Amino acid sequence: MGRIKILPDQVANKIAAGEVVERPASVVKELLENSLDAGSTDLRIEVEAGGRRLIRIVDDGCGMLRDDSLLAFERHATSKLRDVKDLLSIATLGFRGEALPSIASVSRLLLETRSQEETTGARIEIAGGKMLRCEEAALGGGTAITVRDLFYNVPARKKFLRTEPTELAHIASLVTHYSLAHPDKTFQLTSGPTELLYVTPVATLKERVYQVFGSQALEDLVELGQREKEMFLPPDPDDNRPTRLFRLNGFFSRPQVQKGNRNSIYIFVNGRLIRDRLVMHALTSAYHNLMPPAAYPFALLFLECDAEEVDVNVHPSKTEVRFRHGSFMHDFVRDSIRERLMEARPAPSFAASPRTSPAAQAAAELPYSEFSQMLENEAPPVSELPAEAPSAEMPRFELRPAAGPAPRLDFTAPPIEVTPGPPPSGKLQRRLDAHGEFPADALPAPEFSLSVLSELRPLGQIHESFIIAAGRDGLWIIDQHVAHERILFEQVMKQRAAGRVEMQQLLMPMIVQLTAEQQIDYARIADELHAAGFETEPFGNRTIAIKSAPAAVGAADLEKILFEILEIAETELRGASLDDLRRNICASIACRAAIKINVRLDTAKMEWLLRALAQTDCPMSCPHGRPIAMHYSTREILKAFHRI
Numbered sequence: 092m093g094r095i096k097i098l099p100d101q102v103a104n105k106i107a108a109g110e111v112v113e114r115p116a117s118v119v120k121e122l123l124e125n126s127l128d129a130g131s132t133d134l135r136i137e138v139e140a141g142g143r144r145l146i147r148i149v150d151d152g153c154g155m156l157r158d159d160s161l162l163a164f165e166r167h168a169t170s171k172l173r174d175v176k177d178l179l180s181i182a183t184l185g186f187r188g189e190a191l192p193s194i195a196s197v198s199r200l201l202l203e204t205r206s207q208e209e210t211t212g213a214r215i216e217i218a219g220g221k222m223l224r225c226e227e228a229a230l231g232g233g234t235a236i237t238v239r240d241l242f243y244n245v246p247a248r249k250k251f252l253r254t255e256p257t258e259l260a261h262i263a264s265l266v267t268h269y270s271l272a273h274p275d276k277t278f279q280l281t282s283g284p285t286e287l288l289y290v291t292p293v294a295t296l297k298e299r300v301y302q303v304f305g306s307q308a309l310e311d312l313v314e315l316g317q318r319e320k321e322m323f324l325p326p327d328p329d330d331n332r333p334t335r336l337f338r339l340n341g342f343f344s345r346p347q348v349q350k351g352n353r354n355s356i357y358i359f360v361n362g363r364l365i366r367d368r369l370v371m372h373a374l375t376s377a378y379h380n381l382m383p384p385a386a387y388p389f390a391l392l393f394l395e396c397d398a399e400e401v402d403v404n405v406h407p408s409k410t411e412v413r414f415r416h417g418s419f420m421h422d423f424v425r426d427s428i429r430e431r432l433m434e435a436r437p438a439p440s441f442a443a444s445p446r447t448s449p450a451a452q453a454a455a456e457l458p459y460s461e462f463s464q465m466l467e468n469e470a471p472p473v474s475e476l477p478a479e480a481p482s483a484e485m486p487r488f489e490l491r492p493a494a495g496p497a498p499r500l501d502f503t504a505p506p507i508e509v510t511p512g513p514p515p516s517g518k519l520q521r522r523l524d525a526h527g528e529f530p531a532d533a534l535p536a537p538e539f540s541l542s543v544l545s546e547l548r549p550l551g552q553i554h555e556s557f558i559i560a561a562g563r564d565g566l567w568i569i570d571q572h573v574a575h576e577r578i579l580f581e582q583v584m585k586q587r588a589a590g591r592v593e594m595q596q597l598l599m600p601m602i603v604q605l606t607a608e609q610q611i612d613y614a615r616i617a618d619e620l621h622a623a624g625f626e627t628e629p630f631g632n633r634t635i636a637i638k639s640a641p642a643a644v645g646a647a648d649l650e651k652i653l654f655e656i657l658e659i660a661e662t663e664l665r666g667a668s669l670d671d672l673r674r675n676i677c678a679s680i681a682c683r684a685a686i687k688i689n690v691r692l693d694t695a696k697m698e699w700l701l702r703a704l705a706q707t708d709c710p711m712s713c714p715h716g717r718p719i720a721m722h723y724s725t726r727e728i729l730k731a732f733h734r735i
């Protein structure tokens with residue numbers, strides 16, 4: 092990493108200054124990032140009392156030279172930047188040289204470090220920014236930093252700390268997510284006698300996800316795999332590299348896993364955990380028409396690009412970045428995720444039985460990120476959120492559930508109780524296994540093929556609303572309205588894309604009265620309406636005549652659907668793209684035209700519906716994001732009857 096130097100003023104002045112140490116989690120973040128920058132492969136973090144009383148990080152990285160170890164506590168002293176030019180392509184997590192001096196000024200800090208290049212190391216003690224001790228010491232390689240009594244000399248700041256479990260949950264979330272970004276390294280997080288996370292090196296991200304969240308999570312998540320896209324730049328005589336490569340990898344939930352906020356979305360850009368509205372928007376657009384607008388997926392995204400493509404020097408705590416080619420990156424992320432979601436064609440099943448296979452590690456039960464929290468300022472702190480633990484009861488059904496199914500992954504559970512105690516003496520109390528080797532059979536059935544839908548045998552309806560069907564593997568319940576809605580939606584979208592929407596001429600034009608506002612929206616989307624099958628023309632003041640309509644829609648529904656579309660136009664046109672508007676128009680048409688609930692269907696109709704559903708690209712959620720089919724596997728049935 093090179094020698095530590097104090098940055099010259101002309102560089103220091105260009106650094107987005109800000110507060111580094113806001114809360115215990117920011118201390119952990121800075122120290123973890125330093126250890127990662129130092130090339131560590133084994134990171135051990137010990138926390139006591141929510142991080143107020145003690146945070147200790149031990150790493151096996153390159154360590155610091157004795158002379159450097161003192162310099163490290165000077166403002167703007169860093170080994171990661173040399174000159175202003177370096178600011179444009181930062182490949183390390185740190186670069187400002189502010190963390191160590193800031194932390195040392197608000198705590199009692201002990202640094203023990205030895206560089207691989209020296210035979211002895213240094214031990215330095217600082218309290219409230221004052222040097223207490225600095226000596227040569229016989230130490231093993233690597234660095235250990237102990238921070239005690241955080242904010243002991245800044246009482247005003249101490250008051251702003253949240254409860255101990257909440258601060259600890261922030262830290263657990265942070266360490267968990269850095270461990271996901273580095274499957275090749277060991278991470279251990281302990282709090283007093285409790286081990287919250289322990290993961291050893293594995294070869295793939297998938298194995299790390301399994302180690303951290305357990306096997307249940309893998310069933311609910313879709314792995315993206317490595318996706319790449321090259322961007323071609325306009326010719327530039329100063330730049331001999333005409334293209335830039337963007338890479339994306341990660342995991343995201345199937346649409347039926349729905350979160351009420353963004354707390355389960357983690358975005359890494361070049362290894363850095365960030366919050367970014369653009370990437371967030373790309374992700375939510377990928378789920379458009381697969382999830383209701385107020386719901387969010389669980390996602391772990393790792394975006395890699397040239398260091399010059401992303402400016403990390405825009406935010407005080409380095410958690411926001413600026414992309415040089417934002418819209419290219421946005422579309423790449425959205426399209427990669429959407430394509431993969433479509434391929435995976437997700438099928439929900441009942442969360443009926445309690446988990447029997449390896450469950451999540453304790454730290455993963457509290458991934459509560461302060462980064463996403465900042466985006467969700469209005470959301471209540473996690474300790475006040477209702478628990479969403481999967482119920483051990485058998486599933487119950489209600490007619491027309493208002494929202495999606497209960498989330499199956501409990502990523503937002505309130506913090507677990509962690510009793511602060513003395514530093515671990517002897518053996519740690521291991522709450523949960525580090526899941527050890529990744530068993531091949533822990534994987535969910537390979538991309539559960541929805542061709543099974545076409546083999547379903549309808550047995551009948553309940554409440555004349557849900558089709559009950561037997562399949563090769565267990566029992567299915569299908570919501571007839573949303574199933575038909577999905578079929579029609581895709582049909583209408585395809586016709587729309589081909590410019591061949593089936594229309595029907597009305598015997599008599601239908602005259603519709605509009606409000607002034609609707610009139611304006613109508614004028615804006617008249618072309619789009621026409622393309623969707625509505626042939627309309629102005630008919631006097633604030634009145635239009637509908638002459639033809641999409642073939643699927645009955646005349647009785649015409650006025651309602653037109654108003655619905657105008658309403659969408661009103662809210663959608665402000666921010667969303669034409670593409671979104673188009674999808675929403677098609678979704679409206681599909682919803683109006685679909686078979687309703689409380690309608691009796693004969694076997695032939697049910698069979699037709701199941702076959703047609705199997706043919707769709709995404710047979711598992713309706714265009715508004717509601718689930719279509721529930722699957723109760725033979726295994727789950729056997730378990731419920733205690734036969735296995």
Ligand code: ADP
Binds near residue numbers: 150188
């Ligand atoms: P920055 O990370 O922005 O350079 P910091 O104040 O976090 O600034 O750290 C100052 C310097 O101390 C780093 O540049 C690095 O050289 C050294 N350093 C800090 N922590 C470690 C560590 N765990 N291992 C090796 N070197 C470290």
Ligand code: MG
Binds near residue numbers: 121124184190
């Ligand atoms: Mg640093």
